[in-house]
Amino acid sequence: MRKRLVLALFATICMLMLLTGCFQGEQSLPDMDxxxxxxxxDKTEDGTEATGEGETESESETDTEAAETVERQLFLLDxxxxxxxxxxxxxxxESKEVALQALEYLVSDGPVTSLLPNGFRAVLPAGTxxxxxxxxxxxxxxxxxxxxxxxxxxxxxxxxxxxxFTLTQFDSVERxxxxxEGQDQSTMPVNGTPIANGYSRANGINLVxxxxxxxxxxxAVTMYFPAEHDDTRYFVPVTQxxxxxxxxxxQAIVDALIEGPAYETNLIQVFDDQTMLLDSxxxxxxxxxxxxxxxxxxxxxxxxxxxxxxxxxxxxLTEQESIxxxxxxxxxxxxxxxxxxDVYTEPVTxxxxxxxxxx
Numbered sequence: 001m002r003k004r005l006v007l008a009l010f011a012t013i014c015m016l017m018l019l020t021g022c023f024q025g026e027q028s029l030p031d032m033d034x035x036x037x038x039x040x041x042d043k044t045e046d047g048t049e050a051t052g053e054g055e056t057e058s059e060s061e062t063d064t065e066a067a068e069t070v071e072r073q074l075f076l077l078d079x080x081x082x083x084x085x086x087x088x089x090x091x092x093x094e095s096k097e098v099a100l101q102a103l104e105y106l107v108s109d110g111p112v113t114s115l116l117p118n119g120f121r122a123v124l125p126a127g128t129x130x131x132x133x134x135x136x137x138x139x140x141x142x143x144x145x146x147x148x149x150x151x152x153x154x155x156x157x158x159x160x161x162x163x164x165f166t167l168t169q170f171d172s173v174e175r176x177x178x179x180x181e182g183q184d185q186s187t188m189p190v191n192g193t194p195i196a197n198g199y200s201r202a203n204g205i206n207l208v209x210x211x212x213x214x215x216x217x218x219x220a221v222t223m224y225f226p227a228e229h230d231d232t233r234y235f236v237p238v239t240q241x242x243x244x245x246x247x248x249x250x251q252a253i254v255d256a257l258i259e260g261p262a263y264e265t266n267l268i269q270v271f272d273d274q275t276m277l278l279d280s281x282x283x284x285x286x287x288x289x290x291x292x293x294x295x296x297x298x299x300x301x302x303x304x305x306x307x308x309x310x311x312x313x314x315x316x317l318t319e320q321e322s323i324x325x326x327x328x329x330x331x332x333x334x335x336x337x338x339x340x341x342d343v344y345t346e347p348v349t350x351x352x353x354x355x356x357x358x359x
Contacts, residue, residue, distance in 0.1 A: 068092045072102055073169050074112065075162040075205075079119035079229050080266055082206050083161045084236040088115045099173070102166050103130045103142060119229035123162040125150040131181070138174035139198055140167055143182055149189040156191040161205040165237070168201055175200040201319075204239030208262045218243045221253055224315035225260075225267040226308050233308070235315060236267060250281040250288060250317070257312060270308045271296065278331055286324035287347045288317055293331055303336045310338065311353050318350040325349045 069089035127147035175198040186196040218241035261267035325347035
C-alpha cells in the first residue's frame with residue numbers, strides 16, 4: 001500500500017514538471033511575421049477599424065464622397081458657332097458655390113477641356129479667373145479678371161448668352177450682371193453690347209433675325225431643335241419671333257416647331273410636315289394639353305412618338321413661365337409610348353430630359 005502511494009506521488013510530480021515545461025516553452029516562442037500579403041487592421045482610439053496606414057474606415061468613406069460627381073448643364077459653342085447646352089459631370093463641392101464652379105468650367109483651356117464633347121468649345125477667354133459671384137433678389141453679379149476682355153468681337157453676344165443660360169438654370173437666378181476686377185460694367189468691353197440692366201433669358205439665345213416678321217405683333221420665343229455633329233445628337237435653343245393669331249401663343253409655338261428650324265445649319269426637323277394640332281392647346285394648372293393628328297407618331301400601329309419629337313415639345317414649351325409639363329394626346333390613339341415602349345401615363349416635365357438645379 002505504501003509502495004503504491006509513493007509511485008502515485010512520483011507520477012504526479014513528473015506530470016507537473018512536464019506541464020511547467022510546456023507553459024514556459026509556449027511563453028518563450030518568438031513573434032511570428034505576418035504573411036507577406038496580409039493587410040494590417042488596427043483599432044483607432046474611438047474604436048473605428050483602420051483600413052490602411054493612418055486611414056480609418058470613416059476617412060475612406062469621406063474620400064469616396066469627395067470623388068463623387070453631379071450633373072451640371074454648361075452652355076458651350078458647337079461646331080456651327082451656336083450656343084448649346086451640354087450636361088457634364090462636375091465634382092461635388094463641399095461649399096455651395098456651384099454657380100462659381102459652373103462659370104469656371106466655361107473658361108477655355110480650363111478644367112472643362114477634358115470634358116468637352118466632340119465639336120464643342122468653351123466660351124470664356126483662356127486665363128479668365130472668376131473672382132467671385134454674389135446674388136441679391138434674383139440678380140447674380142459675376143466678377144471676372146482682366147483676361148476676360150481678350151475675346152473675339154463676334155463672340156461677344158454668344159458669351160453673354162452662354163453665361164446667362166448657364167447661371168439661370170439655377171432656380172434663384174433670374175438675371176446676370178457683370179463686373180471686371182470689381183468694377184460694374186454698363187457695356188461689354190469689346191463690342192459695347194449694353195448690359196447695364198443685366199442679361200436674362202428674355203434677351204434670347206442664337207437669335208434668328210428675320211425681315212419678314214411683324215415684330216410689333218410678334219413675340220420672341222426660345223425653341224429647341226435637335227442638332228447633330230458626327231454621330232452625336234444634342235439640342236440647340238434658338239430664339240425667333242412668332243406671330244400669335246388670335247393671341248394664342250402656345251398654338252403659334254407648336255406651329256413654328258412643326259414648320260421646323262429657320263437656321264440653315266445642322267438643326268434637324270423632327271416633325272412630319274403633315275402634323276397638325278386638332279384642338280387649341282389647353283393650359284390647366286401648369287399642364288398644357290396638346291391633341292395632334294396621327295402624323296405626329298413615328299409608329300402609328302403601336303402609338304409610338306419619337307423621343308426627339310417629345311423632347312422638342314417639352315423643352316420648348318416649358319420655357320414659357322406658365323407651363324410646367326406637357327400632356328400629348330393623339331387622335332383615335334388610346335395611349336402613346338416612347339421609343340423604348342414605355343407608355344406616357346403622366347404629363348412630361350423638363351426634368352425628364354435635363355437635371356433640375358437649385359441654388
